[in-house]
Structures are given as structure tokens and as C-alpha cells.
Amino acid sequence: xxxxxxxxxxxxxxxxxxxxxxxxEIHGEMEELESEALENGRLPEQSHRQSARxxxxxxxxxRHDIRRLQEDLTALGLSSLGRSEAHIKLSIETLLNLxxxxxxxxxxxSLQSExxxxxxEWKGLLEKHTLKLLGDQPPHRSVRIMVTMPSEAASNYGLxxxxxxxxxxxxxxxxxxxxxxxxERMVWNLxxxxxxxxxxxxxxxxxxxxxxxxxxxxPGPSVLKWRPRRDELxxxxxxxxxxxxxxxxxxxxxxxxxxxxxxxxxWLSAVEPGDVLRFFxxxxxxxRLMVTESVGDCRWAESRQTTYVxxxxxxxxxxxxxxxxxxxxxxxxxxxxxxxxxPARIEPIxxxxxxxxxxxxxxxxxxxxxLDEAGGILRPARVGITxxxxxxxxxxxxxxxxxxxxxxxxxxxxxxxxxxVEITQARPGGERLLADKGINLPDSELRLPALTETDSECxxxxxxxxDLVGYSFVRKASDVCELQDRLEALGGRMPGIVLxxxxxxxxxxxxxxxxAAMRSxxxxxxxxxxxxxxxCGYERMAEIQEEILWICEAAHVPVIWATQVLENLAKxxxxxxxxxxxxxxxxRAECVMLNKGPYxxxxxxxxxxxxxxxxxxxAKKKSTLRSLKVADEFKAAAAE
Numbered sequence: 305x306x307x308x309x310x311x312x313x314x315x316x317x318x319x320x321x322x323x324x325x326x327x328x329e330i331h332g333e334m335e336e337l338e339s340e341a342l343e344n345g346r347l348p349e350q351s352h353r354q355s356a357r358x359x360x361x362x363x364x365x366x367r368h369d370i371r372r373l374q375e376d377l378t379a380l381g382l383s384s385l386g387r388s389e390a391h392i393k394l395s396i397e398t399l400l401n402l403x404x405x406x407x408x409x410x411x412x413x414s415l416q417s418e419x420x421x422x423x424x425e426w427k428g429l430l431e432k433h434t435l436k437l438l439g440d441q442p443p444h445r446s447v448r449i450m451v452t453m454p455s456e457a458a459s460n461y462g463l464x465x466x467x468x469x470x471x472x473x474x475x476x477x478x479x480x481x482x483x484x485x486x487x488e489r490m491v492w493n494l495x496x497x498x499x500x501x502x503x504x505x506x507x508x509x510x511x512x513x514x515x516x517x518x519x520x521x522x523p524g525p526s527v528l529k530w531r532p533r534r535d536e537l538x539x540x541x542x543x544x545x546x547x548x549x550x551x552x553x554x555x556x557x558x559x560x561x562x563x564x565x566x567x568x569x570x571w572l573s574a575v576e577p578g579d580v581l582r583f584f585x586x587x588x589x590x591x592r593l594m595v596t597e598s599v600g601d602c603r604w605a606e607s608r609q610t611t612y613v614x615x616x617x618x619x620x621x622x623x624x625x626x627x628x629x630x631x632x633x634x635x636x637x638x639x640x641x642x643x644x645x646x647p648a649r650i651e652p653i654x655x656x657x658x659x660x661x662x663x664x665x666x667x668x669x670x671x672x673x674x675l676d677e678a679g680g681i682l683r684p685a686r687v688g689i690t691x692x693x694x695x696x697x698x699x700x701x702x703x704x705x706x707x708x709x710x711x712x713x714x715x716x717x718x719x720x721x722x723x724x725v726e727i728t729q730a731r732p733g734g735e736r737l738l739a740d741k742g743i744n745l746p747d748s749e750l751r752l753p754a755l756t757e758t759d760s761e762c763x764x765x766x767x768x769x770x771d772l773v774g775y776s777f778v779r780k781a782s783d784v785c786e787l788q789d790r791l792e793a794l795g796g797r798m799p800g801i802v803l804x805x806x807x808x809x810x811x812x813x814x815x816x817x818x819x820a821a822m823r824s825x826x827x828x829x830x831x832x833x834x835x836x837x838x839x840c841g842y843e844r845m846a847e848i849q850e851e852i853l854w855i856c857e858a859a860h861v862p863v864i865w866a867t868q869v870l871e872n873l874a875k876x877x878x879x880x881x882x883x884x885x886x887x888x889x890x891x892r893a894e895c896v897m898l899n900k901g902p903y904x905x906x907x908x909x910x911x912x913x914x915x916x917x918x919x920x921x922x923a924k925k926k927s928t929l930r931s932l933k934v935a936d937e938f939k940a941a942a943a944e
Contacts, residue, residue, distance in 0.1 A: 446923075528613045
């Protein structure tokens with residue numbers, strides 16, 4: 305093997321001096337920005353002082369475009385600062401000392417600041433803070449797994465135990481759902497499971513926050529529609545399955561249901577398999593049901609025709625005389641049954657590009673647009689909003705996004721009790737808007753209270769039972785201080801604070817939020833990618849989540865990678881290729897969160913496997929360069 309001729313390599317002292325001057329300028333700005341923060345009282349107490357200083361140094365660096373600087377440093381075989389977030393000033397000082405030694409004519413001070421305590425100490429701060437926030441590291445991987453609890457977790461101890469066995473490290477309880485009694489049972493089930501398995505698990509409880517949603521929508525008619533399944537030629541493949549119950553029976557059917565009808569118990573008890581129920585549906589069409597099975601007081605029936613039934617529909621029972629399975633002729637009519645209450649149909653508001661939607665201050669039931677005979681709009685669609693306080697904060701021209709960004713609009717006019725929105729984004733056939741759907745106002749400077757009355761009611765329970773509190777829709781540093789004051793007033797242990805970054809404002813003020821959160825014993829950040837993508841635009845989401853990871857690493861603050869991780873697997877039992885890649889990207893955070901679904905246990909098992917494999921290759925954004933089997937195979941093949 306040949307030895308490189310080092311004499312061939314020459315270093316331009318002028319070039320070295322230019323690099324040195326650029327680094328010295330950045331170093332000076334770091335010290336200046338830190339001094340200003342110290343004077344303004346923005347640095348936290350000693351426990352997080354080092355991390356706060358490093359964050360400020362990193363922000364000073366990122367005020368510069370250092371792409372050319374990185375190329376020049378790389379050409380010299382030096383660090384390009386691309387993986388120096390956790391110890392940025394130390395890296396700058398190390399580079400300056402190396403440049404001074406590389407060139408005889410290079411003028412630079414020999415820096416021996418307090419930063420030179422060692423690289424490992426700075427890297428260890430993130431691990432230390434992660435341990436304090438999220439608990440012990442699992443034995444087989446470094447990234448923790450957080451799981452959102454379904455309502456079932458309150459009554460199903462086995463589910464909680466299985467999640468713990470498969471790899472759950474943190475239980476997440478969303479206080480926007482269920483209630484104190486259910487939360488208590490979830491916590492109790494977790495305590496039992498940890499005792500039984502010997503595993504540990506933290507508890508995070510999310511505050512609901514001031515969530516802006518659509519109000520109720522006027523229901524449609526009380527009508528039940530069913531139809532059989534047909535093949536391509538229109539022939540019935542599977543009859544519609546109708547579940548007949550006594551009035552007042554709300555128990556779920558033991559199987560797939562296409563329709564559910566209630567009758568007087570005394571009449572239904574006389575119905576037997578083989579009977580035919582004849583009636584006229586709401587269109588006056590003659591229809592019939594064939595009763596196929598008795599299940600206690602209930603009956604199964606099937607229909608081979610599309611049918612619309614309203615409350616009060618009269619059913620005539622024909623009793624077959626000979627009970628021949630294929631005979632529809634029959635005997636006497638034994639009696640009449642009257643269909644009971646039928647829930648009103650949900651009537652969505654259909655919105656197309658160019659339509660207008662009126663958002664109202666009150667919560668009077670909303671309604672679709674009223675059209676004339678030619679299809680022209682006589683009265684635009686209307687729906688209330690749950691937080692009328694936003695009326696004073698929105699302005700014409702600002703964007704409105706509805707239902708997780710499926711429907712986009714622009715504010716045309718703000719009136720005392722109405723906001724006129726023009727729909728600017730919807731699928732060609734229109735989008736269906738329902739009640740209780742999220743509303744995002746990314747351009748508006750909202751002055752909503754950081755902690756709602758509901759949040760305050762939850763806090764006492766959270767402080768007593770949770771290790772972490774998720775701070776929803778946090779926007780500014782004073783919001784963080786308010787939560788810290790509330791928790792301190794409650795006394796006892798102080799749960800760690802997890803800042804949920806889910807608005808554009810929170811993202812833009814992330815450094816301020818972090819400095820405020822560092823006043824708590826421990827703090828973390830959750831990248832709530834659902835709302836954040838709506839607020840900032842889906843096309844920017846990849847860039848934004850990277851920026852959050854960089855800034856949090858500079859602050860030595862652990863990150864929770866959240867929203868739609870393995871969503872298809874958790875809900876449908878089969879992952880998509882894209883979401884497997886997304887889950888693997890979670891290795892760059894300290895924790896990955898899964899949402900609830902029927903296959904959540906399988907999702908935890910899969911995520912555990914993915915993270916274990918990825919940590920062999922990736923640590924944060926650094927490739928670890930573990931030996932590759934494919935390289936060994938290539939060498940073996942070359943030797944043959």
C-alpha cells in the first residue's frame with residue numbers, strides 16, 4: 305500500500321487568515337449575544353445555564369450563511385460545523401486553534417476559554433436531560449416510545465400490559481378526551497403493569513388548550529338508508545344486514561351492521577326466523593326484510609333492495625305456514641310493528657373552491673348553503689366557532705384552514721358577529737365539513753389565554769399523577785412562565801414541561817420558549833407535525849422539523865417526534881412504505897410518539913424493531929458508519 309506524499313499538500317496562508325477572521329467574527333458575536341442575554345435576565349438558573357449559553361451561541365452562528373465556510377473547512381480536512389450543535393462555541397475555538405497552528409503567518413489568539421472542558425461533557429448534557437425527563441433508557445435502544453391511550457385503556461388492563469411488554473416507555477393521556485375517572489383507571493392499570501413486568505414507564509398528560517373548532521351543524525332528516533352489495537353487473541352479492549332490537553336496547557350488534565331498527569319488545573318477541581317483514585319505505589317503494597336469526601331478544605334480518613326508513617314506518621309480519629326456506633308466499637299477517645327513533649343523519653357542509661363560508665360568533669347550528677332553482681347561492685353556508693374571542697384578532701386577507709388543512713380559505717370581511725371566508729382550496733368535487741373540526745389561523749396574531757379554565761381543572765390531577773405535562777398551543781415565553789407558576793402554586797413535585805410546537809408562532813419563537821422552559825427542573829419539546837404542517841404549509845414541514853431538531857439539540861432539550869407515525873399500521877394493520885421511512889427518521893429524536901388505533905400493540909412492536917435497527921447506523925443526524933455486510937461480500941467476490 306502506497307504512502308501519500310505529504311509534500312504535495314500546500315496551505316495558502318492568505319486563505320487560512322480569511323477563514324480565521326470569519327470564525328473570529330462569529331465567535332465575537334457569540335460572546336456579545338450571551339452578554340446581552342445575561343444582562344436582560346434571559347439565562348436560566350445554574351442547572352440549565354450551560355445549555356442556554358450553547359443555544360445562544362448556536363443562534364449567533366445561524367445568523368450567518370456559512371455554506372462557503374463549510375466547503376473551505378472541509379477542503380482542509382477540518383470540521384465543517386455540520387454536527388456541532390451540542391457544543392458549538394467549543395468547536396469554533398478548536399478550529400481557530402487548529403488554523404493558527406496550520407499557518408505560520410496566521411494571526412489569531414490562542415483561545416483557552418471555559419468552553420474547553422471536553423467534548424464528551426457537552427454531548428452528555430442532552431443525555432442527562434433526556435434521562436431526567438423521559439426516565440431510564442431501554443436496555444436495547446436509546447430512543448423512547450410514547451403511546452397515546454385509547455379510552456379502552458381505562459378498562460383493559462391487558463392492553464396496557466401488552467403495550468408495556470412490547471416497548472412502551474411513556475404513556476400519553478390526552479386530557480381533551482375521557483375524564484378524571486378514566487384517567488385514574490389508566491394510571492392504575494399502568495401501575496399494575498409495571499409491578500407485574502418490572503418495567504418502568506413515565507406518564508405524560510396533555511392539556512387540552514384553547515382549541516379552535518367548528519360548532520354544531522344542523523342535523524338532516526331522521527332517516528336510515530341501507531343497500532345491498534352488488535357486483536359489476538348490478539346483481540346482489542351480499543344482502544344488507546339489519547339488526548332489529550327492542551326499544552331502548554343500545555348494546556352493539558354481534559357483527560357487521562348495515563342498519564339498525566328498534567321495535568316494541570312485545571311485537572319483536574313474536575318475530576321468528578323465516579318471517580317476512582313487509583313495508584313501504586319513505587319513497588313509497590314496497591320493501592321487505594327476511595328474518596334470518598334470533599339472538600336473545602334481538603333479530604337479524606336481511607334486505608336485497610336499497611331502502612330508506614323513517615321513524616313510524618309500519619312493518620307487517622307475514623308468518624309462513626310451511627316454513628320452507630325458499631318460499632316467500634305465506635300465511636296470515638300476525639301483527640304490525642312500528643319503527644322507533646332513528647338518529648338524524650349527519651348533513652355535512654359541502655364546500656367548493658369559490659364558495660363562501662360564514663363563521664359566526666354564536667354556536668347556533670350551522671347549515672349548508674341555500675340554493676335557488678338554478679343552483680345559485682341565496683345564502684352561503686354558515687357554522688359557529690368555539691372561540692369567539694378570535695374575532696378581535698383576525699383581519700381580511702388572512703388565511704383560514706379547516707379540518708386538518710383539507711379546506712383552505714381567505715378572510716374577505718370581518719363583521720361584529722360574522723367572518724366571511726372565501727374557499728380557495730378544496731378538491732374539485734368539494735370537501736365535506738362537519739362539526740368539531742379544527743380551525744387554524746396561521747396568519748393571525750391570536751391573543752387567546754395560554755391556560756383555559758378546562759386546563760386549570762386538569763392541572764391538579766396532572767400535578768399529582770403525571771411525570772410530564774404537555775403544553776398545548778403554547779405561543780410565547782410568558783405562557784411558559786404562567787404554567788410554571790400554576791404548577792409551583794399546587795406544591796408537591798414539579799412535572800416536566802413538554803412544549804408542543806404546533807403553531808407557526810410557537811415555531812418562530814422557539815428559542816424564547818426554550819429559555820423560559822429551562823427554568824423548570826426538566827423540559828422537552830414535542831413536534832406536533834399535524835397542526836404545524838397546516839400552519840406552516842406541508843411543503844415546508846420537512847425543513848421545519850429539521851430546524852426544530854437542530855435548535856433543540858443546541859439547547860440539549862429532548863425532542864418527541866409526533867403525529868401520524870405508523871398511522872396506517874396502528875389503524876389498519878398494514879404500514880405504508882413511506883411511514884416506515886418516517887418512523888426510521890424518528891431515530892433523530894429522543895422519543896417517538898404513536899397515536900391510538902386497533903393495532904397499536906403491533907405498531908409498538910414494529911417501531912421498537914425499526915428503532916433498534918436504525919440506532920446501529922444513525923445517532924441524531926450523524927451516520928455512525930457501522931461495518932456493512934454488503935462491503936464484506938463485495939471484497940469476497942473480488943477475491944474470487
